[in-house]
Amino acid sequence: MPLDRYRNTALVDGIDVRALPLAGDSPAPASQGKQQQQQQQHWFQRRLVQDTVGSGYVEFGDTKVLCSVHGPMEPKRSVLTDAGAEQSRAQLQVYYKLAPFASHQAGRVSYLPDETERRAASFLQDTLAPSLRLDRLPKSRIELHCLVLEDAGCCLATAVNCACLALVDAGLEMYDLVTAATVCRPVGATDWQLEVGDGSNSGGSSSVTLAYMRSLRQVAGMLVEAAEPLQPREVSAACRICEDPCKMTHSSLRQFLLDCLPADDRTAKIA
Amino acid sequence: TRQLLSEPERQYIFDSVQDAVRIDGRQCLAYRQAALRLDLLCYATASAQVSLGETDVLVSVREEDNPGATAQQQGSTGSSASSSSSGPVSVWVDCSCLGSGPEQQQLADEAQAHLSSLYRCLRTPTPVFVDILLLGYDGDLLDAASIAASAALMRALPASLLSAQALPLFATVHRIGSQQIVDANQLEESCSMARVTVGVDSNGRLVACQTCGEGSLQFESMTEMIETGVRKAMMLHDSVAKLVARVL
Numbered sequence: 001m002p003l004d005r006y007r008n009t010a011l012v013d014g015i016d017v018r019a020l021p022l023a024g025d026s027p028a029p030a031s032q033g034k035q036q037q038q039q040q041q042h043w044f045q046r047r048l049v050q051d052t053v054g055s056g057y058v059e060f061g062d063t064k065v066l067c068s069v070h071g072p073m074e075p076k077r078s079v080l081t082d083a084g085a086e087q088s089r090a091q092l093q094v095y096y097k098l099a100p101f102a103s104h105q106a107g108r109v110s111y112l113p114d115e116t117e118r119r120a121a122s123f124l125q126d127t128l129a130p131s132l133r134l135d136r137l138p139k140s141r142i143e144l145h146c147l148v149l150e151d152a153g154c155c156l157a158t159a160v161n162c163a164c165l166a167l168v169d170a171g172l173e174m175y176d177l178v179t180a181a182t183v184c185r186p187v188g189a190t191d192w193q194l195e196v197g198d199g200s201n202s203g204g205s206s207s208v209t210l211a212y213m214r215s216l217r218q219v220a221g222m223l224v225e226a227a228e229p230l231q232p233r234e235v236s237a238a239c240r241i242c243e244d245p246c247k248m249t250h251s252s253l254r255q256f257l258l259d260c261l262p263a264d265d266r267t268a269k270i271a
Numbered sequence: 272t273r274q275l276l277s278e279p280e281r282q283y284i285f286d287s288v289q290d291a292v293r294i295d296g297r298q299c300l301a302y303r304q305a306a307l308r309l310d311l312l313c314y315a316t317a318s319a320q321v322s323l324g325e326t327d328v329l330v331s332v333r334e335e336d337n338p339g340a341t342a343q344q345q346g347s348t349g350s351s352a353s354s355s356s357s358g359p360v361s362v363w364v365d366c367s368c369l370g371s372g373p374e375q376q377q378l379a380d381e382a383q384a385h386l387s388s389l390y391r392c393l394r395t396p397t398p399v400f401v402d403i404l405l406l407g408y409d410g411d412l413l414d415a416a417s418i419a420a421s422a423a424l425m426r427a428l429p430a431s432l433l434s435a436q437a438l439p440l441f442a443t444v445h446r447i448g449s450q451q452i453v454d455a456n457q458l459e460e461s462c463s464m465a466r467v468t469v470g471v472d473s474n475g476r477l478v479a480c481q482t483c484g485e486g487s488l489q490f491e492s493m494t495e496m497i498e499t500g501v502r503k504a505m506m507l508h509d510s511v512a513k514l515v516a517r518v519l
Contacts, residue, residue: 119384129485218487229476236494
């Protein structure tokens, strides 16, 4: 089993290795500058859930997301979609849930899906569908369950990355990998900052999430959550800023998947 | 609610839009004839009905003086009214008139999520409840609902508040082939490759923006569609302000 240097495996009364300067790939403290933020990397793992056709686990900073794919299964009966073109392609159904213990600031998260969760689920569905060859699985339904274990910001983008990993792990045919990044900006500020999942964005700021397909050079989804009115060109600028992190995540996810290929190494890590 | 379309019908709509002709004879960037009626409900602070083609939306705006009671009331229905992060304007969308299937539910949920995000920047002294009742659906629900809600809010909110904060409106731009269209009806919506929904306040600034639908876009076309959306929304702002002023 390869050595996992990324995570703190110390005993309860041990020293926190993340505080030591030697731990190069440890999460950057919130106060550190942009250089530190850009070093923030995703940590991928697949096949974490055994009873599914595919699953993925992504850590980004302190944000942890787990996705599992079920299916293909029988489609849900619907009067309108019973016949015609709807049956010629698979239905993708996405469920998005924050674990009750996921949020640090908001306290315990309710079991019932709230509006943000429903909105995130519909965003994920719209974002992932363009990348999937749903026409290859007619008369079927694919379910994707996305569980945010820890929310330290940037969890929607991390969920997109994780869902993409899970879908690849499930062996579904895809046009391209979808990767996402979020930039945020506090009210009154002028510069967009890349969100890195270090809990620094405690709400009340505008954010732009972009999901990008690098090989196709196409935007799979974009979501602006404005805390104040924004100029259209500011939104375009934010999307441009997101493009590079999306490309970087694409490369590292691709590398991770390539590394997984020959030996079916379940705990491979991207340097 | 998704319209059933055969492949030749889809192709017909697609091809005609490429030649800048729409099935009802409109220009690509033209809205359908809209009708706005104000103050239909006597128990609401203000109400408005908008019909945009066959899409028919009734909006009631109600200001609550007793926030404690309403928070309790809303808490039981699972609305996000009690959470402070969503702002004091809470939106509720109901489309039970169209049926109770999962598709109708999804339509209502999506519209509610979009419209709540539209009013997130708006700050009012008392909690305001915007209840949207969908009476008929033929595409472009968000634009129609935001026009109705905006008209009702203009009547309900005090003038001092409206001069300080601009009310936003939605404009949805669809992409079919190489053409952009606005105010797509249900048939065109089912042919749409991608759509961008922008929420624009009357100063031309974005308060919400999202790509929806199962399609992907080039960067350039996305930017173009946002620009078109902003332009069309500014046009809608003008018309709504004129119409409401005429009633006053």
